[in-house]
Amino acid sequence: MKKVTLTIDGLQLRADEGSTVLQAALANGLYIPNLCNHPDLVPAGLCRVCVVKVDDWKISISCKLPVKEGMVISTEDPEVQRIRKSTVELLVANHPMTCLTCSRDANCELQRVASYVGITQESLKRYRRSVRQLPIDSSNPFFDIDHSKCVLCGICVRTCDELQNINAIDYVRRGVHTTVGTLGNKPITQSCCESCGECVARCPVAALAPKESPISMREVKSVCTYCGVGCGILLGVRGEKVVGVRGDRDNPVNRGSLCVKGRYGFKFINHPDRLTTPLVRKDGVLVPASWDEALERVAANFSEHKGEQFAALASARITNEDNYLIQKFTRAVMQTNNIDHCARL
Amino acid sequence: MTFAEIQAQANLEWEALNNGGRPQITVGTATCGRSAGAMAVVKAFEEELQAKGIDAALVEVGCIGPCYAEPLVNIKKPGWATVSYRNVTAEMAREIVAAFLLGDDPLAKYALGVFGEGEIAGIPNILSTPAFKPQERRVFRNCGTIDPTNINHYIANDGYIGLNKALGMRQEEVVDVMKRSGLRGRGGGGFPAGRKWEAGLKAKGTQKYVVCNADEGDPGAFMDRAVIEGDPHSVLEGMIIAGYTIGADTGYIYVRAEYPLAIRRLERAIQQAHEFGFLGQNILGTNFSFEIRIFPGAGAFVCGESTALTLSIEGKRGMPRVAPRPRTTEVGLYDKPTLLNNVKTFSSAPMIITRGAEWFASVGTEKSTGTAIFALTGKVQNCGLIEVPMGITLRDIIYDIGGGIADGGQFKAVQTGGPSGGCLPESLLDTPIDYDSLDAAGSIMGSGGMVVMDEKTCMVDVARYFLDFTEIESCGQCVPCRLGTKQLLDILKDICSGRGKPEDMDLLYELSHSVHGGSVCGLGQTAANPVLTTLRYFRDEYEAHINDRCCPAKVCKSLISYVIDKEKCVGCTLCAKSCPVQAISGEKKKIHSIDQALCVQCGVCLEKCPKKFSAIACVSPKVKQEES
Ligand SMILES: Cc1cc2nc3c(=O)[nH]c(=O)nc-3n(C[C@H](O)[C@H](O)[C@H](O)COP(=O)(O)O)c2cc1C
Ligand code: SF4
Ligand code: SF4
Ligand code: SF4
Ligand code: SF4
Ligand code: SF4
Numbered sequence A: 001m002k003k004v005t006l007t008i009d010g011l012q013l014r015a016d017e018g019s020t021v022l023q024a025a026l027a028n029g030l031y032i033p034n035l036c037n038h039p040d041l042v043p044a045g046l047c048r049v050c051v052v053k054v055d056d057w058k059i060s061i062s063c064k065l066p067v068k069e070g071m072v073i074s075t076e077d078p079e080v081q082r083i084r085k086s087t088v089e090l091l092v093a094n095h096p097m098t099c100l101t102c103s104r105d106a107n108c109e110l111q112r113v114a115s116y117v118g119i120t121q122e123s124l125k126r127y128r129r130s131v132r133q134l135p136i137d138s139s140n141p142f143f144d145i146d147h148s149k150c151v152l153c154g155i156c157v158r159t160c161d162e163l164q165n166i167n168a169i170d171y172v173r174r175g176v177h178t179t180v181g182t183l184g185n186k187p188i189t190q191s192c193c194e195s196c197g198e199c200v201a202r203c204p205v206a207a208l209a210p211k212e213s214p215i216s217m218r219e220v221k222s223v224c225t226y227c228g229v230g231c232g233i234l235l236g237v238r239g240e241k242v243v244g245v246r247g248d249r250d251n252p253v254n255r256g257s258l259c260v261k262g263r264y265g266f267k268f269i270n271h272p273d274r275l276t277t278p279l280v281r282k283d284g285v286l287v288p289a290s291w292d293e294a295l296e297r298v299a300a301n302f303s304e305h306k307g308e309q310f311a312a313l314a315s316a317r318i319t320n321e322d323n324y325l326i327q328k329f330t331r332a333v334m335q336t337n338n339i340d341h342c343a344r345l
Numbered sequence B: 001m002t003f004a005e006i007q008a009q010a011n012l013e014w015e016a017l018n019n020g021g022r023p024q025i026t027v028g029t030a031t032c033g034r035s036a037g038a039m040a041v042v043k044a045f046e047e048e049l050q051a052k053g054i055d056a057a058l059v060e061v062g063c064i065g066p067c068y069a070e071p072l073v074n075i076k077k078p079g080w081a082t083v084s085y086r087n088v089t090a091e092m093a094r095e096i097v098a099a100f101l102l103g104d105d106p107l108a109k110y111a112l113g114v115f116g117e118g119e120i121a122g123i124p125n126i127l128s129t130p131a132f133k134p135q136e137r138r139v140f141r142n143c144g145t146i147d148p149t150n151i152n153h154y155i156a157n158d159g160y161i162g163l164n165k166a167l168g169m170r171q172e173e174v175v176d177v178m179k180r181s182g183l184r185g186r187g188g189g190g191f192p193a194g195r196k197w198e199a200g201l202k203a204k205g206t207q208k209y210v211v212c213n214a215d216e217g218d219p220g221a222f223m224d225r226a227v228i229e230g231d232p233h234s235v236l237e238g239m240i241i242a243g244y245t246i247g248a249d250t251g252y253i254y255v256r257a258e259y260p261l262a263i264r265r266l267e268r269a270i271q272q273a274h275e276f277g278f279l280g281q282n283i284l285g286t287n288f289s290f291e292i293r294i295f296p297g298a299g300a301f302v303c304g305e306s307t308a309l310t311l312s313i314e315g316k317r318g319m320p321r322v323a324p325r326p327r328t329t330e331v332g333l334y335d336k337p338t339l340l341n342n343v344k345t346f347s348s349a350p351m352i353i354t355r356g357a358e359w360f361a362s363v364g365t366e367k368s369t370g371t372a373i374f375a376l377t378g379k380v381q382n383c384g385l386i387e388v389p390m391g392i393t394l395r396d397i398i399y400d401i402g403g404g405i406a407d408g409g410q411f412k413a414v415q416t417g418g419p420s421g422g423c424l425p426e427s428l429l430d431t432p433i434d435y436d437s438l439d440a441a442g443s444i445m446g447s448g449g450m451v452v453m454d455e456k457t458c459m460v461d462v463a464r465y466f467l468d469f470t471e472i473e474s475c476g477q478c479v480p481c482r483l484g485t486k487q488l489l490d491i492l493k494d495i496c497s498g499r500g501k502p503e504d505m506d507l508l509y510e511l512s513h514s515v516h517g518g519s520v521c522g523l524g525q526t527a528a529n530p531v532l533t534t535l536r537y538f539r540d541e542y543e544a545h546i547n548d549r550c551c552p553a554k555v556c557k558s559l560i561s562y563v564i565d566k567e568k569c570v571g572c573t574l575c576a577k578s579c580p581v582q583a584i585s586g587e588k589k590k591i592h593s594i595d596q597a598l599c600v601q602c603g604v605c606l607e608k609c610p611k612k613f614s615a616i617a618c619v620s621p622k623v624k625q626e627e628s
């Protein structure tokens, strides 16, 4: 790709032509405060905290500004600092001061921006505080929407539109009363939301937050077992329990995205009803058995029912390769074409 | 029919109306006239003419301008100068018919003035009065003189000549004339129209659009409505010329749904233009085809912003597109090249093509050519729509055309540009009206609101009023505007209610600059102008509110008290009887007093106390209970 050279705060860097100043900075390890930018989404330019000065005269936001050869960017120009500081102060004056009990504490973009800009108690005291008082939408079984913490970055709206193509949410009302909401501003469960949680995963603050989100002690790379797509997942583990799942951005299959089952349907792992060993029916009662014993029983029964008596129904939860094997097994070993798949519903 | 034949036919009709030997009565029945009762006047004339068997033409026309004189009626009687009657009622209409049409008494007592040829003793010539003399009616050329529902009236007054001429020119030639005219966009920003048309022409694409911005969301502004209601064809003709120039086949008029009469006038005009071959396929026999559609807007101020407007037509939420972005002339409606101009900009185009760029630029200043239209309101004698050459001073407008401050008051400030503009003090009254001078003074030309304020206006309260508007009208997508207008408003409300802190003025200043520099669109970028200009020119009022808890104009209720002067009160009990919350006590013929704890500062008692006693006064700062 063609490269251009630009200067940010005196540092010369090379950046891909067509990228934005913010992307160029972040790719080179330089932080420019930002809230509404997300690498997966078209930049919207709404939070205005990524302002910079261009070529010593023009104020612009960096997240939508294309890099240009010879461009000179300042992120610490006094005018930039002033606009950025007011903008962040306005956000904080509008935000509940509940960080210590918040699920995003220490992992929050607003905190990061506020501490970078250097918001002080003194400066904040001058502002009139106004925190949005709206009921939390807790209708969804997996996540809550707390409008008081929403910074209206629009990332959730764009995620649902650009990545999921579902458009369950959009802006509703206007001015200070603007919120993210569904058609007719109904609870999210009464919308076409599929609970995929993609928006929740991208929300920079705790406005969209999973109902339960214990911080994990370690993460284990795995593959989702729900379907043949095989999305890469990272299982969050705490003690001996799986406490959370997130999409693996490095996995080429899903690049971080997940569906509702993969993201939220992990409780079966630690469920007491879950089968962890084969069961074989003896005298009408299912009893635990070894794999060898179970497979032998299956093989013995199968060999008595070859041909038209036999049919196999394959599952969407297994991989393509396994599905191939099943049809091969059905036709070659069981000698019948009675093979079907649950996805033919 | 050829264009010449169309013209001949129209001229015949116009001649017959004007010089056919019949008296002609015109009544202004635009929205402003109607709300003053013009329809009842029309009805009275109709009935009276019939009852008396008088053969006269009764024509409904658009807004003539002087709102203070509505309903306005002009009577042109053969052999007489045209008499203009002000504030006409149904009874007056009957009286005028009897006296002037049946007899020869023009009823001077009801007349505003005369115009046209001839004089009438006792009635001044309107055009030589200070209120009209400085005016130059160009965009309003037909408003109030033609029947807007009759295309022939428009054609007979040079209508569609510009289109006919433009169709014989190359597109580049039209652009050239527009550029040389110096016309700047009349929607507020003042972007050179010719350059925009040129960009539209040069934009690549087979599908292009023309959009007319008739959203007119500024509170108190109704210039565009007047043009559409009074002369809809001028807007259509401008749009068709624009369509030809840039190579568009469709035009949209985005007009507020709150303007039902304007929409009806447009629908009618579009239908007539179709019938006459000015719209539709192969316009005037050329291979240029053009359609115009009306899109009623739902009344959000921000939808007047060009990119929010085009998204709104697409059926999306009206939120301005965020810069850096391509210009609307490249990526506009449905992402296609789009030429978007204000009503008055389009309405100016036909006369520029017809009469030439030099003619247009012959009035106005070098960088702001032509005329400016204002809705002059507030504390002036003569409120209404005015059209003046650019470059005229604020003083001339307020004291000559406006007739000075109403009720013998004292001038304090003039506000231009609505919620995006600023308040200018007495010392700047000699500022010429043009885009750059108003900008330099901290206000803007805007789309034409001009509010005059007297000493009874509190400037902090004025800033609060405008911020109240922008806070509600902000689309909410960007932080500095959404939360900045809210914060500014909260601070101003605190100052007005006596909770201001000394550091508030610095914070207002700091925030105003950040909201200006940080916001996405013009709404946020200019929202702080009312705050910045009042802070700059009327700082003492802020200081009085904050430091002394005093509202010098005695407007802010939390900072004023009503008190009864013990020396003057005669105990007439009128105040006590009128107080809505029974805050006043006192026996008949004994001195009354106001319980400050109960008083809600409605001011009724002050009005009720007879002038000869004048025992009640409004004071600020507030008094303590025992002093009242
Ligand atoms: C918040 C906002 C409201 C606006 N409202 C109007 C309006 O009501 N009418 C209008 O003509 N222009 C309005 N404008 C200006 C338009 O964006 C645009 O500049 C104008 O219509 C272009 O036409 P012109 O070049 O003929 O002036 C508004 C701009 C902003 C930022
Ligand atoms: S979302 Fe962030 S800033 Fe807001 S309370 Fe939670 S941790 Fe604090
Ligand atoms: S959970 Fe998925 S479908 Fe629902 S709103 Fe979020 S992104 Fe859209
Ligand atoms: S809910 Fe989260 S992602 Fe959505 S707009 Fe609010 S802060 Fe942004
Ligand atoms: S400045 Fe205000 S109106 Fe304009 S985009 Fe931002 S929030 Fe919307
Ligand atoms: S100002 Fe109104 S409420 Fe107060 S005393 Fe007078 S009449 Fe009563």
Ligand code: FES
Pocket (backbone or CB within 6 Å): A033, A034, A035, A036, A037, A044, A045, A046, A047, A048, A049, A050, A051, A061, A062, A063, A064
């Ligand atoms: S990150 Fe650029 S405006 Fe939000």
